[in-house]
Amino acid sequence: xxxxxxxxxxxxxxxxxxxxxxxxxxxxxxxxxxxxxxxxxxxxxxxxxxxxxxxxxxxxxxxxxxxxxxxxxxxxxxxxxxxxxxxxxxxxxxxxxxxxxxxxxxxxxxxxxxxxxxxxxxxxxxxxxxxxxxxxxxxxxxxxxxxxxxxxxxxxxxxxxxxxxxxxxxxxxxxxxxxxxxx
Numbered sequence: 110x111x112x113x114x115x116x117x118x119x120x121x122x123x124x125x126x127x128x129x130x131x132x133x134x135x136x137x138x139x140x141x142x143x144x145x146x147x148x149x150x151x152x153x154x155x156x157x158x159x160x161x162x163x164x165x166x167x168x169x170x171x172x173x174x175x176x177x178x179x180x181x182x183x184x185x186x187x188x189x190x191x192x193x194x195x196x197x198x199x200x201x202x203x204x205x206x207x208x209x210x211x212x213x214x215x216x217x218x219x220x221x222x223x224x225x226x227x228x229x230x231x232x233x234x235x236x237x238x239x240x241x242x243x244x245x246x247x248x249x250x251x252x253x254x255x256x257x258x259x260x261x262x263x264x265x266x267x268x269x270x271x272x273x274x275x276x277x278x279x280x281x282x283x284x285x286x287x288x289x290x291x292x
Contacts, residue, residue, distance in 0.1 A: 112141075112156060113139070113141055114142075114143070114182060114184060114187070115141060115143075115144065115183055115184060115187070116134070116141045116144070117141045117143045117144050117146065117180070118130060118131065118143060118144070118145055118146065118163075119146045119147065119150060119253075120143075120145055120158070121147065122147070122252075125287035127145060127147075128145075128158060128161055129156065131143055131145065131163050132161050132162065134162070134173070135161065136163055139236075140187075141233060142164045142165075142183035142186065142187050142231060142272065143163045143164055143165075144161065144164060144165045144166070144167060144176075144180065144183060145148075145161065145165070145168075146165045146167050146169060146171075147166070147169065148168070148169045148170060148255050149168070150168040150169075151200065154166075155168075160207070163262070164186075165182075165183060166217065167179060177245065181246065184246070186231065191250045192224045196231050198231070198276070199232075199276075200212060200213040201271065201276075202223045203227060203228075203231060205228055207222070208224060210227070210271070211259070211272045212261060212272055212273070213272075217270050218269055218270075219267070221229045221264075222247055222263050223266060223267045223270070225246070226236075226247055226263050226264070226267055227249055227267060227271075229243060229247070230277060230285060230287035231287050233286075233287070234286075234287050234288070234289040235286065235287075235288065235289030236286060237280040237283050237284050237285070238284050238285055238286065239283055239284040240257065240260060240283070240284045240285075241258055241259040242284070243284060243285065244259075244260055244286050247260070247263070263282070264277060264279075264285055275288070276288050
């Protein structure tokens with residue numbers, strides 16, 4: 110079963126009210142960031158949504174680049190709040206707080222893109238992360254077009270630097286995965 114990283118929720122649902130769903134999610138203490146989307150743009154509407162537990166509120170119409178930035182902000186907040194800044198897997202140690210990465214005790218220098226890519230893969234161990242998701246989350250500078258070859262090159266460099274060909278797997282036609290427990 111895959112768990113969501115974030116919930117993007119329209120208030121006006123065809124079969125109910127999105128605000129009721131936010132309330133239900135928060136009552137169950139589910140840890141997902143929630144961004145509400147709505148044409149309801151009064152201060153009272155925004156306050157009500159945030160008071161019920163939404164992490165952000167975006168009014169329609171909105172630009173895709175603004176929505177993407179808000180999604181990325183919530184995902185960064187979630188990652189930094191998780192407290193999982195040091196990850197040890199096999200002979201690897203990844204300290205995402207101090208940006209120190211080691212493979213078999215040897216420190217490895219990674220570019221910023223490689224660091225973000227590694228964190229995305231490791232934080233989703235055993236789950237295939239799609240190429241589109243990786244591209245959207247790695248290249249967040251608002252560029253309209255990123256050559257898909259850039260992702261392939263970043264994956265190859267990361268594999269080579271870490272010697273992680275047994276850990277970073279290509280799931281053909283879908284994306285990439287950091288194999289859980291080197292299965």
